[in-house]
Amino acid sequence: MERELEFEKPIAEMEKAIEKLKALAVDNKGDFFNQIAELERKCEERKEEIYDTLTPWQTVQVARHPRRPVLYDYISMIFTSFVELHGDRCYGDDHAMVGGFATLGTQKVMLIGHSKGKNVDENVKRNFGMARPEGYRKAIRLMRLAEKFNLPVVTFIDTAGAFPGLDAEERGQAEAIARNLTEMAKLEIPVVAIVTGEGGSGGALGIGVADVVLMLSNAVYSVISPEGCASILWRDAAYASNAAESLKITAKSLLSLGVIDEIIKEPAGGAHNNPAAAAEAVKAAILKHLKKLTTLSGQKLTARRFEKFSSMGKFTK
Amino acid sequence: MPWFIKTKSEREAKKKLKDDIWIQCQSCGAHVFRQDFTNNLNVCPKCDWHGKLTAYERIGMILDSGTFKEMFETIRPCDPLQFVDGKGPYSEKVETARAKTKLNESIVTGSGKINGLNVVMGVMDFRFLGGSLGSGTGEKILQAANYAYDNRVPCIIFSASGGARMHEGILSLMQMAKTCAGVARLDERKIPFISVLTDPTTGGVSASYAMVGDVNLAEPGALIGFAGRRVIEQTIKQKLPEDFQTAEFVKEHGFVDKIVHRKDLKETLFTILSYYNR
Numbered sequence: 312m313e314r315e316l317e318f319e320k321p322i323a324e325m326e327k328a329i330e331k332l333k334a335l336a337v338d339n340k341g342d343f344f345n346q347i348a349e350l351e352r353k354c355e356e357r358k359e360e361i362y363d364t365l366t367p368w369q370t371v372q373v374a375r376h377p378r379r380p381v382l383y384d385y386i387s388m389i390f391t392s393f394v395e396l397h398g399d400r401c402y403g404d405d406h407a408m409v410g411g412f413a414t415l416g417t418q419k420v421m422l423i424g425h426s427k428g429k430n431v432d433e434n435v436k437r438n439f440g441m442a443r444p445e446g447y448r449k450a451i452r453l454m455r456l457a458e459k460f461n462l463p464v465v466t467f468i469d470t471a472g473a474f475p476g477l478d479a480e481e482r483g484q485a486e487a488i489a490r491n492l493t494e495m496a497k498l499e500i501p502v503v504a505i506v507t508g509e510g511g512s513g514g515a516l517g518i519g520v521a522d523v524v525l526m527l528s529n530a531v532y533s534v535i536s537p538e539g540c541a542s543i544l545w546r547d548a549a550y551a552s553n554a555a556e557s558l559k560i561t562a563k564s565l566l567s568l569g570v571i572d573e574i575i576k577e578p579a580g581g582a583h584n585n586p587a588a589a590a591e592a593v594k595a596a597i598l599k600h601l602k603k604l605t606t607l608s609g610q611k612l613t614a615r616r617f618e619k620f621s622s623m624g625k626f627t628k
Numbered sequence: 629m630p631w632f633i634k635t636k637s638e639r640e641a642k643k644k645l646k647d648d649i650w651i652q653c654q655s656c657g658a659h660v661f662r663q664d665f666t667n668n669l670n671v672c673p674k675c676d677w678h679g680k681l682t683a684y685e686r687i688g689m690i691l692d693s694g695t696f697k698e699m700f701e702t703i704r705p706c707d708p709l710q711f712v713d714g715k716g717p718y719s720e721k722v723e724t725a726r727a728k729t730k731l732n733e734s735i736v737t738g739s740g741k742i743n744g745l746n747v748v749m750g751v752m753d754f755r756f757l758g759g760s761l762g763s764g765t766g767e768k769i770l771q772a773a774n775y776a777y778d779n780r781v782p783c784i785i786f787s788a789s790g791g792a793r794m795h796e797g798i799l800s801l802m803q804m805a806k807t808c809a810g811v812a813r814l815d816e817r818k819i820p821f822i823s824v825l826t827d828p829t830t831g832g833v834s835a836s837y838a839m840v841g842d843v844n845l846a847e848p849g850a851l852i853g854f855a856g857r858r859v860i861e862q863t864i865k866q867k868l869p870e871d872f873q874t875a876e877f878v879k880e881h882g883f884v885d886k887i888v889h890r891k892d893l894k895e896t897l898f899t900i901l902s903y904y905n906r
Contacts, residue, residue: 473835473854473855474863475854475855475856475859475860475863476855476860476863476864477860477864477866477868477872479854479855480853480854480855480860480872480873481881482881483839483881483882483883484835484854484855485834485835485838485839485852485853485854485883486839486840486883488835488836488854489804489808489834489835489836489837489838489839489840490839490840492804492805492808492809492812492835492836492840493808493809493811493812493815493840494812496805496808496809496812496813497812497815497816512792512801512832513801513804513831513832513835513836513854516801516802516804516805517835519805520805520808520809532798533797533798533801534792534794534796534797534798534800534801534832535792535794539859540794543794544713544714544715544794544795545713545714546714547714550714553713553714554713557709557711557712557713557797558709558711558794558797558798559709559797559798560797560798565798568708568798568799570798570799570802616809617809617813620802620805620806620809621770621806621809621810623763623766623799623802623803623805623806624708624762624763624764624766624767624796624799624802624803624806625706625708625763625796625799626703626704626705626706626762626763626764626767627702627703627704627705627706627764628702628703
């Protein structure tokens with residue numbers, strides 16, 4: 312398996328050694344079985360070790376990994392049915408934001424999420440998962456539809472941020488996000504959000520006002536990209552790793568700050584190393600929380616959500 | 629020392645004296661008497677450029693004299709992330725800002741009257757860390773909205789902010805959701821929320837409470853937008869139009885109701901609220 316990230320090199324070397332040994336085992340018909348098993352066990356351990364001690368900046372690299380599962384991967388891996396719905400009824404259809412009716416196990420939901428691509432063509436089509444105002448307006452339209460159909464909403468957050476472009480400004484990027492924040496606060500149905508990769512600022516929060524916010528263990532969620540923060544506060548984007556450290560953007564930090572409710576543990580070596588296992592973990596976590604949330608009345612849900620977001624932040628009185 | 633050579637301190641004293649008397653308009657470049665500028669509500673008498681106001685100057689201009697009762701004034705930042713950047717710790721920046729502005733946060737909140745009508749008001753002050761949206765700012769806006777909700781009085785927020793406060797990281801981002809949850813609840817009781825966007829209103833503040841007023845007003849020429857000009861130019865690799873992200877541009881695209889000259893702001897707010905028929 313190709314390993315693009317610097318800190319994954321030790322894993323790559325061990326994997327190469329295992330491959331060689333396996334080849335030898337076949338050629339010589341010798342019994343390397345125990346040796347291979349031992350090496351594989353060590354390799355798994357090393358993966359765990361490396362991934363348990365990633366720095367925030369390394370975590371950013373994992374969260375942006377080109378082979379990290381994207382929304383359509385999750386759709387094909389854990390949702391048994393997906394009826395995609397298009398358009399914001401105002402301007403157009405944003406391919407960076409995808410949504411529709413979906414079934415997870417026996418639970419019917421409205422699924423909405425940022426959609427990144429995995430190759431250049433897909434990414435051009437999906438604008439690298441950076442939605443425009445019509446994306447946010449499509450999202451809120453589908454959430455209202457979910458309310459009418461009495462379906463819980465599940466959102467998948469994975470974006471570098473809302474698209475910063477001339478057209479996006481003209482069509483009211485700020486208003487579109489702001490409107491979602493006020494409207495999501497009022498939804499009388501359960502909302503579960505999962506930060507699966509990059510949680511980029513307002514562009515992430517625009518579909519993130521949820522009753523339960525989950526986060527994959529190598530995902531990040533931040534008010535600004537480490538590069539952006541570094542270029543403003545350090546006057547040099549090269550300080551991105553310092554900024555990543557200071558901004559407290561990892562799942563662990565966010566859990567302790569009370570911003571997220573639970574961390575979904577990724578398989579050893581990150582979600583890109585075993586997408587199926589990551590997807591199963593995501594599925595189990597969503598179903599677990601929906602089971603509880605779907606017993607609550609609409610009024611109870613909005614009251615709880617108001618309390619939840621009212622208590623966000625730390626200050627001196 | 630010859631009479632024509634001045635020491636550095638003499639030069640500075642003279643410049644200060646000059647600055648005390650004259651002010652140069654940032655828009656048309658005209659030199660105007662500071663007194664004339666101040667008497668004209670910090671608006672250039674030559675070109676109508678709207679300069680910034682402190683929160684208390686704004687309050688004095690909008691509320692009936694003697695009616696302002698400040699609320700939640702003890703709320704201040706606490707450096708939840710122990711944030712340190714290239715120029716030092718956040719906590720020091722907060723202390724510098726507090727000493728300079730005599731404010732505890734980037735917004736002043738309280739109740740008062742506009743031509744006799746009760747309102748609750750929040751006024752952001754750009755001098756305090758660029759009017760950035762910190763946890764304290766968010767809390768004060770939420771409390772102001774809650775006061776409006778509990779007492780059924782209209783809520784008015786004047787924004788002047790570069791956006792989120794990076795030094796508070798994700799907690800700053802969460803203030804967008806928090807403040808929006810606060811003003812969203814006013815719909816339930818049909819309580820008016822008026823947002824006044826002043827120079828500048830950008831980033832996380834424009835993408836939260838500032839853009840979702842039942843009525844959005846803006847001051848002439850104010851910078852209003854989501855992403856920064858430089859970021860957009862770098863992203864799309866093209867020059868942006870001259871009037872891009874001005875109040876007039878934003879109004880033309882349908883996101884503010886009205887651009888109001890500062891001298892008419894109080895009367896406009898009163899007129900709009902006088903149509904509130906509940």
